[in-house]
Amino acid sequence: MAPRPHVVFVNTGWGRATSARPAIEVRFQFLETAPLHLLNKLLQDEAYMWGHRLHWDISNIQRVIYQAARRRVLPGVFATDGDRAAGSVYYTGVGKDAVMGPLTIAPEYRDTDLGAKLTNFVVRRMRGARLCNRIESHTPFIRESGVGSVLNDLGFNAVPRSFLTKSLDKVHLPRILAGIAIEPLIPRRLGEAAQVLHHSLAGSPDAIINAGIDTVPGCQRYLESLTESPACGAFEPSASAIATNGSGEAIGIVATTRVSQTRGLIGQISVLPEHQACGVGRALMHHALHALVSMGGRDVALTVTEGNPARKWYSRLGFREQHSFDSYIWIDKDSGRRSPTRDPEDPSEVLLVH
Numbered sequence: 001m002a003p004r005p006h007v008v009f010v011n012t013g014w015g016r017a018t019s020a021r022p023a024i025e026v027r028f029q030f031l032e033t034a035p036l037h038l039l040n041k042l043l044q045d046e047a048y049m050w051g052h053r054l055h056w057d058i059s060n061i062q063r064v065i066y067q068a069a070r071r072r073v074l075p076g077v078f079a080t081d082g083d084r085a086a087g088s089v090y091y092t093g094v095g096k097d098a099v100m101g102p103l104t105i106a107p108e109y110r111d112t113d114l115g116a117k118l119t120n121f122v123v124r125r126m127r128g129a130r131l132c133n134r135i136e137s138h139t140p141f142i143r144e145s146g147v148g149s150v151l152n153d154l155g156f157n158a159v160p161r162s163f164l165t166k167s168l169d170k171v172h173l174p175r176i177l178a179g180i181a182i183e184p185l186i187p188r189r190l191g192e193a194a195q196v197l198h199h200s201l202a203g204s205p206d207a208i209i210n211a212g213i214d215t216v217p218g219c220q221r222y223l224e225s226l227t228e229s230p231a232c233g234a235f236e237p238s239a240s241a242i243a244t245n246g247s248g249e250a251i252g253i254v255a256t257t258r259v260s261q262t263r264g265l266i267g268q269i270s271v272l273p274e275h276q277a278c279g280v281g282r283a284l285m286h287h288a289l290h291a292l293v294s295m296g297g298r299d300v301a302l303t304v305t306e307g308n309p310a311r312k313w314y315s316r317l318g319f320r321e322q323h324s325f326d327s328y329i330w331i332d333k334d335s336g337r338r339s340p341t342r343d344p345e346d347p348s349e350v351l352l353v354h
Contacts, residue, residue: 031076233257
């Protein structure tokens, strides 16, 4: 039997002084049972926001999400108001590490506390059913959705980040460094690339916000996701490379994707600490940018965490902030001592009355 929908009352005019308006009755159900035609409407709203705000075409990853929903294997929460889609949020996980996907709220409900209620509900479900030790959220619009305070109350830490962009109208030819070779980043070399990534990120702010990169195998899984998954765009082999020294040892990498017909994304660029400030990073960046230009690219983007020394280097290369956002991280301080709990099924457990 399908799970019973949970009825919650959404407060309108949330977070601002307005005259009293009646609450809206919204029904929650697990995303595994959501009507697909209503879910598709929310996916279209989300795609418009990413395209309009970040010039990022997320249609490929949305096809993957839709197919998972169609197979009824996509965990999350879906909200409806009568026969209308009101909002949704999904999550994914590997082992005890989980990632909360985008919180999507239909335009007519964005001045309500629906986002807060959905966030509270799905986080409690993730913690209870999966016994997660860690939950991450990296979607770029959480801060402005007004649910950052909810995540803070739930024990998450906010890590400020920036989405930087650079025009490709003036790009230098790839630099040639004596004793350094720039070679293709092919699948069989991801192990070497992972070693570079692991050593270059040790102790950095980025090591805090990404689960798994504190180990070499975790770094390799991360690089494999860049090259195989559409989550960060379509991998561009010609704009990706590995730098080697005279002994053939990997000392730097750049992994590049394309997030629209004209925008590239530097998904990762790393150089071993002992080879930094020697021109290797600049050579890798110029290689990637020149390749993007040759494919018709007009601009390129990347994300950087506050406190990362590379931020100043990106500025010198001409990158400028287009959007700022927060990543949210929750780490279970009582890991190993919690007992499994059931999913929050009683509406009184998730009803937040203000």
